[in-house]
Amino acid sequence: MEPQNWHPTEDGGSNKAAESCPNMHCKQxxxxxxxxxxxxxxxxxxxxxxxxxxxxxxQVQRITLQLKWYGQIENKNVFYWFQNQRAREKLQKxxxxxxVQVPKQRSGLxxxxxxxxxxxxxxxxxxxxxxxxxxxxxxxxxKTTSDEGGGHGGGSYISLELSLSCEGKAGKIF
Amino acid sequence: MEPQNWHPTEDGGSNKAAESCPNMHCKQxxxxxxxxxxxxxxxxxxxxxxxxxxxxxxQVQRITLQLKWYGQIENKNVFYWFQNQRAREKLQKxxxxxxVQVPKQRSGLxxxxxxxxxxxxxxxxxxxxxxxxxxxxxxxxxKTTSDEGGGHGGGSYISLELSLSCEGKAGKIF
DNA sequence: TATATATGAATGAACG
DNA sequence: CGTTCATTCATATATA
Numbered sequence: 515m516e517p518q519n520w521h522p523t524e525d526g527g528s529n530k531a532a533e534s535c536p537n538m539h540c541k542q543x544x545x546x547x548x549x550x551x552x553x554x555x556x557x558x559x560x561x562x563x564x565x566x567x568x569x570x571x572x573q574v575q576r577i578t579l580q581l582k583w584y585g586q587i588e589n590k591n592v593f594y595w596f597q598n599q600r601a602r603e604k605l606q607k608x609x610x611x612x613x614v615q616v617p618k619q620r621s622g623l624x625x626x627x628x629x630x631x632x633x634x635x636x637x638x639x640x641x642x643x644x645x646x647x648x649x650x651x652x653x654x655x656x657k658t659t660s661d662e663g664g665g666h667g668g669g670s671y672i673s674l675e676l677s678l679s680c681e682g683k684a685g686k687i688f
Numbered sequence: 689m690e691p692q693n694w695h696p697t698e699d700g701g702s703n704k705a706a707e708s709c710p711n712m713h714c715k716q717x718x719x720x721x722x723x724x725x726x727x728x729x730x731x732x733x734x735x736x737x738x739x740x741x742x743x744x745x746x747q748v749q750r751i752t753l754q755l756k757w758y759g760q761i762e763n764k765n766v767f768y769w770f771q772n773q774r775a776r777e778k779l780q781k782x783x784x785x786x787x788v789q790v791p792k793q794r795s796g797l798x799x800x801x802x803x804x805x806x807x808x809x810x811x812x813x814x815x816x817x818x819x820x821x822x823x824x825x826x827x828x829x830x831k832t833t834s835d836e837g838g839g840h841g842g843g844s845y846i847s848l849e850l851s852l853s854c855e856g857k858a859g860k861i862f
Numbered sequence: 863t864a865t866a867t868a869t870g871a872a873t874g875a876a877c878g
Numbered sequence: 879c880g881t882t883c884a885t886t887c888a889t890a891t892a893t894a
Contacts, residue, residue: 546874608745609763720870768871
């Protein structure tokens with residue numbers, strides 16, 4: 515997921531995208547949150563090890579406070595991060611994304627195995643049509659997931675727990 | 689400019705993803721899907737002719753299964769392909785229309801929410817490391833009022849769809 | 863070989 | 879929560 519030569523700012527103080535900007539017009543309009551490696555590391559530890567999948571509001575606040583030591587971060591960043599993590603972990607189970615979680619133990623694969631086999635069980639056979647229609651008629655008779663309307667609804671997400679509300683307008687809730 | 693049928697691998701079935709790392713630092717560099725011409729052709733037919741812009745998960749899986757006949761491909765490849773196709777079609781269209789078109793941007797609403805720490809819109813590290821633990825012991829001794837974090841998140845969890853109805857409208861996170 | 867373009871992959875943010 | 883958008887990085891290929 516994240517090759518080490520990525521762009522995560524390594525430093526702990528200024529997490530600007532300076533390093534990832536070789537020689538171009540380092541645009542400074544940092545709109546998006548650029549998590550540092552420490553951010554990612556800690557968040558993953560929480561998610562994987564501690565099993566914190568859906569932190570509460572208070573937990574998000576606390577995590578954010580802690581992570582601020584490692585660089586600029588806001589509550590919504592932490593909130594979105596966990597939300598995306600959950601969603602993509604689920605997608606990963608469907609093979610739709612490759613959220614390659616680096617194994618915490620550096621077991622294997624780093625130095626390169628003795629022999630890498632890339633053989634697949636298919637492809638290469640191009641003379642025997644295994645599929646009756648290997649043409650372009652994939653969607654010709656494709657059923658469209660009959661049940662869709664009522665089932666989903668995400669079950670029951672009762673909204674929330676915070677009753678602190680309007681006061682946050684002037685003062686900072688956090 | 690518009691390379692469409694440029695792919696060298698015309699052999700039909702075998703993409704050359706096997707050999708890579710020609711000369712430079714051998715990373716794990718053959719980790720990128722190189723679509724065959726058939727892949728591209730079929731995908732574009734689906735996108736343009738059949739009008740399949742955003743296939744569902746099941747559709748992606750089916751498309752992938754079909755395309756596997758033409759060469760190695762995974763679900764995530766198809767998934768990313770359609771995603772990139774949509775994004776870049778929109779991007780090109782926006783660049784092409786250089787006339788007086790008002791970019792109807794999405795209403796960037798700004799609502800009161802705990803996500804925003806109003807008041808001091810700055811998050812510099814002015815908070816000195818009061819926390820002696822810079823490590824990842826956030827949840828180590830974290831008292832959680834409603835401790836669910838270490839639980840499981842089994843689905844019936846309150847989501848942060850907080851609707852602090854300050855102004856009488858169900859606000860969003862933002 | 864060096865630069866430009868096209869495109870696969872990744873992910874923060876946001877919508878419905 | 880599931881899905882989509884928007885932006886960015888990385889690299890394969892095209893071009894000069």
